[in-house]
Amino acid sequence: MPTSQVSSEQILFTRGVPAMEALPNTLLSECVQAVLAGPDGKTVLQYGHNGGYLPLRRMLAEQYDVPPDQVLVGNGSLHLQDLFSALTIQPGDVVLTEQPSYDRAIKTFRRRGARVIGIPLEHDGINIAELEKALAKQTPSFLYVIPDFQNPGGVTMSGAKRQALADLADRYGFWLVEDVPYRTLRYSGESLPLLRDLNPARTITVSSYSKLISPGLRVGYLIGPLDLVKRLTSLAEDTILAPVLLVQAAVLEFHKKGYFTSNLESLKQLYAPRLQATISALKTHMSDISFAEPEGGFFVSVTLPEQSNYHNLLSRAKDAGLVLTDGTAFFADPLNENEDVKSLGERFVRLPFCALTPEQIEEGVKRLAQLVER
Amino acid sequence: MPTSQVSSEQILFTRGVPAMEALPNTLLSECVQAVLAGPDGKTVLQYGHNGGYLPLRRMLAEQYDVPPDQVLVGNGSLHLQDLFSALTIQPGDVVLTEQPSYDRAIKTFRRRGARVIGIPLEHDGINIAELEKALAKQTPSFLYVIPDFQNPGGVTMSGAKRQALADLADRYGFWLVEDVPYRTLRYSGESLPLLRDLNPARTITVSSYSKLISPGLRVGYLIGPLDLVKRLTSLAEDTILAPVLLVQAAVLEFHKKGYFTSNLESLKQLYAPRLQATISALKTHMSDISFAEPEGGFFVSVTLPEQSNYHNLLSRAKDAGLVLTDGTAFFADPLNENEDVKSLGERFVRLPFCALTPEQIEEGVKRLAQLVER
Missing domain, CATH: 3.40.640.10 (Type I PLP-dependent aspartate aminotransferase-like (Major domain))
Incomplete structure (x- = not known):
């Protein structure tokens, strides 16, 4: 996909869904x-x-x-x-x-x-x-x-x-x-x-x-x-x-029929480069943020620093063509009552990468980085 | 099916299930x-x-x-x-x-x-x-x-x-x-x-x-x-x-594809004679019992008279090759506290007819009639 097309489309970093092309109908x-x-x-x-x-x-x-x-x-x-x-x-x-x-x-x-x-x-x-x-x-x-x-x-x-x-x-x-x-x-x-x-x-x-x-x-x-x-x-x-x-x-x-094994192999071949693209994009565009580098699965996540511009992030992201999930939904009650779970949730960004192409991921992370910059 | 075979087999008047042959795989x-x-x-x-x-x-x-x-x-x-x-x-x-x-x-x-x-x-x-x-x-x-x-x-x-x-x-x-x-x-x-x-x-x-x-x-x-x-x-x-x-x-x-209509017609042609067989068998073998004659569905039911021999019916029926459902399970709490729901349930017999042949139904009702006779 040419970059020009990616740069104008909406990018959905929302639910952890498989890539449509990976569904073995x-x-x-x-x-x-x-x-x-x-x-x-x-x-x-x-x-x-x-x-x-x-x-x-x-x-x-x-x-x-x-x-x-x-x-x-x-x-x-x-x-x-x-x-x-x-x-x-x-x-x-x-x-x-x-x-x-x-x-x-x-x-x-x-x-x-x-x-x-x-x-x-x-x-x-x-x-x-x-x-x-x-x-x-x-x-x-x-x-x-x-x-x-x-x-x-x-x-x-x-x-x-x-x-x-x-x-x-x-x-x-x-x-x-x-x-x-x-x-x-x-x-x-x-x-x-x-x-x-x-x-x-x-x-x-x-x-x-x-x-x-x-x-x-x-x-x-x-x-x-x-x-x-x-x-x-x-x-x-x-x-x-x-x-x-x-x-x-x-x-x-x-x-x-042996399809499980071959299908799993195809999924890994499809998803591994997408994970790599996510990690690379984060290292390039948000180099000040430390995050766990996954070795599998569907998600990379980052917690934005307190000093970043995370206020009203979801709606600003949407305006910029980037759809994110509300981070606060992932947070239960805190163990220590004085813990500010709401702020933690607002700074938490989940990036499900499987249903996006490497180009979309690169563009999405770039947009995110711009949005949270002070 | 020859009567001799039916007369020796177990007959399941239990769950309201469709006939296996009617399942359109x-x-x-x-x-x-x-x-x-x-x-x-x-x-x-x-x-x-x-x-x-x-x-x-x-x-x-x-x-x-x-x-x-x-x-x-x-x-x-x-x-x-x-x-x-x-x-x-x-x-x-x-x-x-x-x-x-x-x-x-x-x-x-x-x-x-x-x-x-x-x-x-x-x-x-x-x-x-x-x-x-x-x-x-x-x-x-x-x-x-x-x-x-x-x-x-x-x-x-x-x-x-x-x-x-x-x-x-x-x-x-x-x-x-x-x-x-x-x-x-x-x-x-x-x-x-x-x-x-x-x-x-x-x-x-x-x-x-x-x-x-x-x-x-x-x-x-x-x-x-x-x-x-x-x-x-x-x-x-x-x-x-x-x-x-x-x-x-x-x-x-x-x-x-129009299969629903044709399948429904086949179901009716299969089940209608089974309903008729149930009604006929009850009229023949249990002529003293009044019951509602259904015009469709899966079930005919009878409530045995108080003077019938309904005690321990389930286990006696099983010994006679007739599997019945526990009637008491169909009874909720009574509206009037003095009502004897347990006895009502014990006298209640549900006869799901769809998954049985007319011969099996005739034989099953005959066995039931013999079991409850005083």
């Missing part, structure tokens, strides 16, 4: 056909499989090395988190999150009656000392974290911090909810253990195919201790009867 | 292919359309003569009822239902904090005098009814009773929730007006494609006043982001 069509013509072609159209399409649960069970009864597949992971919250949050309970964290998760926990408190996120994950302070005050129902390529921060939790969480969950007695939808989208470096690997008895692992195949399919899953998954499955049945089985069977077929 | 495969190869082939795989696939909402809006903003399409109607309950029920509120009513609906309203009170169902619908008694005591959040071919009763509400409900909703100020998934499956007689036709401002219409195309697709919808649908759509977005769009687009395609 032709391959999925083939998979749906195979399912509907196959031995389960009528089964997936009938009532049943309330915990999700059993053969897909079996595949995930193998992948995570648990029995299939510990896997619940639903219509997207947000819905499973909502059900989990319904079971585990009593009105007035505290839920801890990283600060900032996924806005819809914070909202979900609040709607189910929790007081959601954010623990500062550093470039290597949650601040453990601050977390311990919070735990000393009150045991939460659970701690919700996104250990890999965090949304919105983009940071990955260090191995030492993962171990610390695993230990603290035992010491204080609370659930660790690890939300790992981006984990497989690693463009460089090596994977660190899941919290599940370190403390399976205390860990609820939540993930989905939204970033790896398609968000519209709404195929998310949850892995946890047997008793909890049983109760969740029963609540899911009472609420939705069963998830949409046809798309779950199509996802399994996508794996079986 | 081949036609749906064609529809999904058309969607994924068409102009919205990538759109349905992306985030968006939080209130449901907009072109399907538009079609339903036309069908029900409302603007598309008054239509919300979700993952099955039970989920929409759960969301509606979340918005309208405050803990301790009363919700009224027909007695008996759909067990999962009763459970959903209770889980959202309602006291659910059942108003006796007669052969022409809810008992209006008893309903007025209940309304005089306390205004409910809503009255939930299944006016056409009721689940589990099989009865259809008369025109006069529909008008009475429309009037009472205005006089006392409560929502009418009409659940009409069976309405289109009329095998004889003429349709009566929807409650929506009589009092649109007070009516929430809920329906789905589970009985008309496939339950596994989980495509249900809700039609209501604009402000309420807006709030429901926002709650739906917070809970599930969006429903599964691909199956909703496939349903629209199913309509566009």
Whole structure:
């Protein structure tokens, strides 16, 4: 795309959505056909499989090395988190999150009656000392974290911090909810253990195919201790009867045909240069700002210095053809009451890069830099 | 099927499920292919359309003569009822239902904090005098009814009773929730007006494609006043982001290709003789019992006389190769405290006939008759 065109168009640094060109509609069509013509072609159209399409649960069970009864597949992971919250949050309970964290998760926990408190996120994950302070005050129902390529921060939790969480969950007695939808989208470096690997008895692992195949399919899953998954499955049945089985069977077929692996490779090839473009643009145009350099996922984020011109940023950005997400939505209640979360939120800018071309990213970051300059 | 084979097999008079042979897997495969190869082939795989696939909402809006903003399409109607309950029920509120009513609906309203009170169902619908008694005591959040071919009763509400409900909703100020998934499956007689036709401002219409195309697709919808649908759509977005769009687009395609009409005709041709077989078998083997003769839908039901041998019926039936649903699950709290709802429930037998052959139905009713004989 010629620069002249990019320089006049609106640039959307808003939701963390896959690139449209990365959505495998032709391959999925083939998979749906195979399912509907196959031995389960009528089964997936009938009532049943309330915990999700059993053969897909079996595949995930193998992948995570648990029995299939510990896997619940639903219509997207947000819905499973909502059900989990319904079971585990009593009105007035505290839920801890990283600060900032996924806005819809914070909202979900609040709607189910929790007081959601954010623990500062550093470039290597949650601040453990601050977390311990919070735990000393009150045991939460659970701690919700996104250990890999965090949304919105983009940071990955260090191995030492993962171990610390695993230990603290035992010491204080609370659930660790690890939300790992981006984990497989690693463009460089090596994977660190899941919290599940370190403390399976205390860990609820939540993930989905939204970033790896398609968000519209709404195929998310949850892995946890047997008793909890049983109760969740029963609540899911009472609420939705069963998830949409046809798309779950199509996802399994996508794996079986080898498309998952090749599609993942294509996604990495498409997204890695976009991440690099984001990092380069930030280093070029906002060289005074330190930020965590992600090795995967969908997001880079920056916290603007206090002395920058961040006031009324969203509306000024829009006028300049740059659409940003309201940073304050990612912030829960502060642990220390005197902390100015509002100002932190106003200075927080999330940059989802996957659905933008390198040219758009360069232009978008340039516009941002101009807007916040004093 | 030879009688000898039927007489030895287990007969499942349990859930109201479509016949497996009626599930149109081949036609749906064609529809999904058309969607994924068409102009919205990538759109349905992306985030968006939080209130449901907009072109399907538009079609339903036309069908029900409302603007598309008054239509919300979700993952099955039970989920929409759960969301509606979340918005309208405050803990301790009363919700009224027909007695008996759909067990999962009763459970959903209770889980959202309602006291659910059942108003006796007669052969022409809810008992209006008893309903007025209940309304005089306390205004409910809503009255939930299944006016056409009721689940589990099989009865259809008369025109006069529909008008009475429309009037009472205005006089006392409560929502009418009409659940009409069976309405289109009329095998004889003429349709009566929807409650929506009589009092649109007070009516929430809920329906789905589970009985008309496939339950596994989980495509249900809700039609209501604009402000309420807006709030429901926002709650739906917070809970599930969006429903599964691909199956909703496939349903629209199913309509566009003319398959909906031809499939409905096939369903009626398959199910009408099964309804007739149920009615005949009851008249032959249980001639002393009066029951409502449905003109459509999935269910015939009988209430066994007090003097019949109904004790421990479920387990005795199972031993005799007849699987029945627990009748007590269909009964909410009684309006009059001295009413023996438990005994009523134990004597209530629902007979879902669609997934059984006429031979299986004849044999099943014969077994039932023998079991309850004194």
